[in-house]
Amino acid sequence: MPVTDYGIKVSQKGYGVEDEDYHQVFVSSFPTLKIHQMGSTTISNSTLDVTLATHSLAYNPVFWVFADREDPTQSAANWRLASPGASQYIATSTQNLKWLGSSRGAPAGSINLYYYIFRYDLTTSYTATQISTVAGSKAAVDDYGIKVSRAGKDISSTDFRDFVIHSNTRSPIIHKTGTGTFGAGGGNVTIAHNLGYPPMFFFYGQIDSWGDSRYQMIACASDSYATADNTNLVFYAPYQMTYAYIIFADPMLLD
Amino acid sequence: MADYGIKVSIPTVDVKIASPENCTIHSGYPNIKIKTEASPAHFATLDYSFTSDPANGTLTLFTKAHGYSYISMAIVYVDDLQFTPNRFTVLPEYFVYDGNGYQKLWYDVDSTNLYIKYSVTNNPSGTHVNVNGFDFKFKYYIFVDKD
Numbered sequence: 001m002p003v004t005d006y007g008i009k010v011s012q013k014g015y016g017v018e019d020e021d022y023h024q025v026f027v028s029s030f031p032t033l034k035i036h037q038m039g040s041t042t043i044s045n046s047t048l049d050v051t052l053a054t055h056s057l058a059y060n061p062v063f064w065v066f067a068d069r070e071d072p073t074q075s076a077a078n079w080r081l082a083s084p085g086a087s088q089y090i091a092t093s094t095q096n097l098k099w100l101g102s103s104r105g106a107p108a109g110s111i112n113l114y115y116y117i118f119r120y121d122l123t124t125s126y127t128a129t130q131i132s133t134v135a136g137s138k139a140a141v142d143d144y145g146i147k148v149s150r151a152g153k154d155i156s157s158t159d160f161r162d163f164v165i166h167s168n169t170r171s172p173i174i175h176k177t178g179t180g181t182f183g184a185g186g187g188n189v190t191i192a193h194n195l196g197y198p199p200m201f202f203f204y205g206q207i208d209s210w211g212d213s214r215y216q217m218i219a220c221a222s223d224s225y226a227t228a229d230n231t232n233l234v235f236y237a238p239y240q241m242t243y244a245y246i247i248f249a250d251p252m253l254l255d
Numbered sequence: 256m257a258d259y260g261i262k263v264s265i266p267t268v269d270v271k272i273a274s275p276e277n278c279t280i281h282s283g284y285p286n287i288k289i290k291t292e293a294s295p296a297h298f299a300t301l302d303y304s305f306t307s308d309p310a311n312g313t314l315t316l317f318t319k320a321h322g323y324s325y326i327s328m329a330i331v332y333v334d335d336l337q338f339t340p341n342r343f344t345v346l347p348e349y350f351v352y353d354g355n356g357y358q359k360l361w362y363d364v365d366s367t368n369l370y371i372k373y374s375v376t377n378n379p380s381g382t383h384v385n386v387n388g389f390d391f392k393f394k395y396y397i398f399v400d401k402d
Contacts, residue, residue: 008263012291026279026286028263034275034284038402066328078363078370079326080347114328114401119275119284129266148261148282160288160399164261165280169288169399170298198343200332200396219345227335227342234342252332252343252394253300 010146013167021173021249025146025165030128030173030249033062037117043099046072046106050099052115058094059121060215062202062246065090065097065113072101072109082113083219091214092117098214122204122215122244126177172200172248179244186224186238197251198228208240215244228252288399295319297397301371308387309375317371321364321397328401329369331362334392343394351384358384360391369397 007028015023026032041052055061067082069075082088088111089104090097097115100106145167149155153162160169180189193199203226204215218226224237226245233245260282264273275281290297296319303316321327332343349360359374371393377383 007266026263028279029266030279031265031277032279033287034278034281035287035400036275036284038400064328064330078365079328080361080363081330081345083347085348116287116328116400118287119281121276124276148280150285151260151282160290161401163288164282164285166288168291170291171286171288198341200330200394202345219347225335225344227344229342252334253341253392 010165010167012170013145022170022251024173025167025170027173030175031120031126032171032173034119035116036061036119038115040112040114041099043072043101043111043113046099046101046109046111048099049102052090052097052099052113053117054096055092055117056095057117057119057121060092060094060123060204060213060244062118062120062122062204063090063092063097063217064116064202065217066115068112071107072111073107074109076112079114081219082217084216085219089216090115091216092122093212093214100214103210103212120174120177120246122177122246123179124177125179126174128173128175128249172250174246175199175249176247177245179242181242182237182240184240186236186240188234188236189243191233191235191245191247192231193228193233193247194231195247195249195251197230197253199252200248200250201226201228201233202246203233203235204244205237205239206242206244218243285400289396290399293322293397297321299395301393301395302390303371303393304390305386305388308385309373311375311377311383314373314375315370316373316391317369317393319369319395319397320367321369323399324366325401326364326366327397327399329362329364329395329397331369331371331393331395333360343392351386351389358386362395364397369395371395 009027010025065082071087089100148164264270268277350357
């Protein structure tokens with residue numbers, strides 16, 4: 001039987017549960033990004049298609065991938081978000097996350113990658129039914145909190161990686177997700193979020209000319225852009241495609 | 256401790272049958288997390304005003320120690336100043352154009368720090384975008400989770 005009137009929220013240390021959503025450790029009104037798989041892979045020949053991880057989720061999940069160099073032709077350096085604009089072609093299907101060196105024509109070289117695959121279908125149509133952006137009392141509640149350790153990890157651990165949640169951390173709250181399409185030649189779209197601040201967000205795209213159904217993350221590139229302001233996301237791409245977006249109740253200009 | 260756990264479902268979903276996708280918390284799947292009491296902060300807005308036009312090369316605008324014993328992952332957004340102020344876009348790279356060439360804002364992370372950088376490369380005509388007076392806002396997030 002559906003349960004509509006119950007819930008739980010836990011505020012971050014130093015904030016009250018009446019404060020803004022983004023000052024909560026979690027609010028049961030909203031889904032969050034939960035890690036299904038994470039790990040590292042070395043692509044020794046970037047011109048090949050290589051499976052980074054088999055997730056077997058039967059849907060296209062939200063994912064992030066980080067790379068240790070600007071593009072495969074460079075030497076190993078520091079880590080950053082991987083981007084197709086830097087010849088880092090990584091996309092998910094309903095079964096796996098792949099480096100598409102052959103399919104997309106990546107330049108020759110090697111690269112180390114670190115990936116996160118989340119338990120959230122990036123094609124989900126969802127809009128949060130309530131938004132709290134008004135500051136509450138900011139009551140000084142410093143000594144209470146919650147922590148839940150991962151299986152096999154000690155609850156007294158001081159390593160935050162050992163926890164599912166912890167009051168001394170925060171997790172981005174999912175505010176809105178959805179999909180849309182552009183016809184031949186691409187297009188642009190404005191997506192209202194109405195949060196009152198520019199939020200954290202990501203776009204993914206399934207471009208028809210690729211000839212497959214994989215979704216790839218879309219970051220700033222010379223031929224497309226995705227931006228957020230106080231009210232809307234704006235996305236432009238010159239491709240016939242299906243796009244998917246995920247917006248978090250997490251403000252850019254407020255800490 | 257294999258048999259204990261917690262899950263909290265989102266509204267209208269019965270927790271007894273809720274999949275991880277329909278939960279705010281599910282102890283089988285850790286939330287992606289950002290430390291809230293770090294110094295320097297692990298999420299913050301930064302402001303950088305160019306008071307001169309940088310020469311060719313790479314300028315580090317910000318260095319933020321993450322304090323972890325491993326290379327933590329981070330995401331950075333930048334105000335899309337050149338086109339529409341107060342409209343943010345995600346890095347790894349953001350290009351500043353002038354119709355002839357471009358400069359690049361970017362970030363990366365090593366075992367100690369998050370860096371936000373600006374690279375200048377003159378175009379073939381020997382010039383580049385003059386960013387003197389440009390005021391860039393950034394938002395960064397440093398994540399806890401890594402195996």
